[in-house]
Amino acid sequence: MPDLLFEVKNNIATITLNRPDAINAFSGEMIDLWIEALETVRDSEDIRVLVVQGNGRGFCSGGDIKEMIAGRGFYQSDEDRISTGLKRKNSLWKKVQRVPLLLQEIDQPVIAKVHGIAFGAGLDMALMCDIRIAAESTKLSESYVKVGLVPGDGGAYFLPRLVGTDQALHMLWTGEAFDAKTAKEMGLVTFVVGDDELDDYVQKYAERLAAGPQQAMRLTKRAVYQSKEMPLRSSLDFISSKMGLVMESNDFKEGVQAVTEKRRAKFE
Incomplete structure (x- = not known):
């Protein structure tokens, strides 16, 4: 082995x-x-x-x-x-x-x-x-x-x-x-x-x-670790860019719809 x-x-x-x-x-x-x-x-x-x-x-x-x-x-x-x-x-x-x-x-x-x-x-x-x-x-x-x-x-x-x-x-x-x-x-x-x-x-x-929304989770991990080395302004600038990206994803649309319909989201 x-x-x-x-x-x-x-x-x-x-x-x-x-x-x-x-x-x-x-x-x-x-x-x-x-x-x-x-x-x-x-x-x-x-x-x-x-x-x-x-x-x-x-x-x-x-x-x-x-x-x-x-x-x-x-x-x-x-x-x-x-x-x-x-x-x-x-x-x-x-x-x-x-x-x-x-x-x-x-x-x-x-x-x-x-x-x-x-x-x-x-x-x-x-x-x-x-x-x-x-x-x-x-x-x-x-x-x-x-x-x-x-x-x-x-x-x-x-x-x-x-x-x-x-x-x-x-x-x-x-x-x-x-x-x-x-x-x-x-x-x-x-x-x-x-x-x-x-x-x-x-x-x-x-x-x-x-089972979670993969892009959101991966970008969140990146933001957490990189923010340890960034000043606040840079961290906020970084995360606002990622927010703009994930709000265009199918996972975001599914999440919003699931909340509206009071059910568990099924992410890609």
Whole structure:
């Protein structure tokens, strides 16, 4: 079986990290397949929602320490003319760091379905998603400090935007593990559900989003993320342009008609 599985069913794409014996620690093959899957989602008009999950007893334990030590997988480089440190930097840029950059280009909703553990880069991969739904027994940790590493895949960017600078530094400096309930109170996860309810909850949530007005939802996502980097005037100018576009769509016409007729809208 490949280290990552990708399937699309009823307009919902699912990425499954598939190294259960290693609690889905990253491998070179996994990252290559992850990048390929994200490019497919980004470029598809048929895929409406993406769910990212882990196979086996955990979501993701982060980078594979054995591969780091051996210089294999996504840490490997053939550029013999440069220093080892620069090789590792370039390898991160071309491999692992492609994941957050591609996620930034995806307009469809992305849901992290988290169970077991999400440690280090595994937690960061969940933070890159739009919505994080965690089973109540999940443990979450920025565990880089335990092995003397820095958060190399975007944790230093995403984490303080969710929990604040002080909490982010505490997590990164100590590697403390949090349960799902505490993580929700911190703003680290969106929803916490019972372990035996996780599959059904995520499926129904994904179906709900997939049934929504797609252009309006995608433009709204773009507006929310881009507005974080914009002054108010630019944000309002951006969203007024998108409002002009969506009001010409069939989804808008259907939505207005459904409200008038007091029924649920059926969007394209």
